[in-house]
Amino acid sequence: MKIILCQLFDILIYPGLLFLFAAGLTADWVDRKLYARMQNRQGPRWFQPLADFVKLVSKETITPKAVDSPLFKVLPYIAIAAVASCIMMIPLQNMDALLSFQGDLIVIAYMLTIPTMCLFLIGWYSSSPYAAVGSMRVLTQFFAYEVPLLLALLGPAVIAGSWSVGDIAFYYNAKPVMTAVNIAGLLVALIALQGKLERVPFDIPHAETEIVGGVFTEYSGKLYAFIKLAMSMEMIVVAALFSAVFLGGSLGLSGVLGFLVFIGKLFAIIFISALIRSLMARVRIEQMINFCWRVLTPAAMAQLIISIIVRAVYG
């Protein structure tokens, strides 16, 4: 009975849905506030993402006649479920994740593609020309950023000699110098993150000036609130993954102190993401693909080779 209660706490409160909900909304606000401050303006109030969410939930939800109704309604929740499952496998306030096994890095990487596939299907089943163009762009972009992102995540795994996120974080705490080897990989991953979360300069799938709202064009009310929430949660999960894989997680601390270190790293990654967002303008889709395949992928490959050599020499 006690085990079941503990598991329910893990799933529903921390580090499950409630924590992700709060952290996702906070990340959304921090991102928008930083973006506003970098444009020399005040920016949204602290409760803005919460007000947006509540407003959308209380609004009418329109299901257009042409859409495939069951999938149209269920896809936002699938995206949230996939993202929330990932957080169980990432070490947060201490060095152990709730679920830890050899190969969980690969499982997380694959689970994090589910929201992207949901975005594609959302656009596909919306039966709207704007959404269809948006979903094609989601897939095209997906093939560009996913390879460098996976290669960048491989680097730390090769050095640590483990496929488990917890082990990698543990290794980097034991040998902090090794973090410096992976700087290029971290940069590649941070740039690919902009593509994964569809943020400027890679917000091509929902370019407002060209294709209205992209894949979200037909979404309204509650369903739009939840797909937006899934994207905010994904930001937290990916930032947590990067902090564990590249930056050594909570530095071997545990409890409140470890939690604060973890949150600090999380928001440092969000800060860099907001910085990129406010410095760049949107690029075209073929520029994005050229950049990812000609610059990011070779950089990630070079990082991987360096990691293998470092592993062989100092391992």
Place this chain on the structure above:
Amino acid sequence: MKSIREQVAAWARTASPWIIHFNSGSCNGCDIETVAALTPRFDVERFGIVQHGTPRHADVLIVTGAISKQQKDRLVRIYNQMAAPKFVVALGACACGGGVLQGCYGVLGGADKIIPVDLYVPGCPPRPEALIDGIVKLLSGIKGVENA
């Protein structure tokens, strides 16, 4: 006495108005002022105002210009695509009542001839401050409104 659920929904509605901008036959003067109001200089995100491209996401429809016969059907379609509760702001003299274009062969008149208008912002063109003031007044007005 309204239930807590309604009060929370009313609070959220006033704190996060998302706008969509529609040109129904304007000379582009009001549109330039609308775009100017969305620049960092005026920082409308302080009030939670964000512009969205699709009518499905938006709460406030900003109509600029006198309604031409060509644009009437499009305006009605955009209005019908918005999710309730929705509000309409008529921006500029033409959208309020036809303005200088009143009586032209291709013009029907103000926006209120076609769709229900909640707020009129006069001026030719109105300054960005007038638009921001109008939206804030609209929000303080809808605090008690259940379904407009």
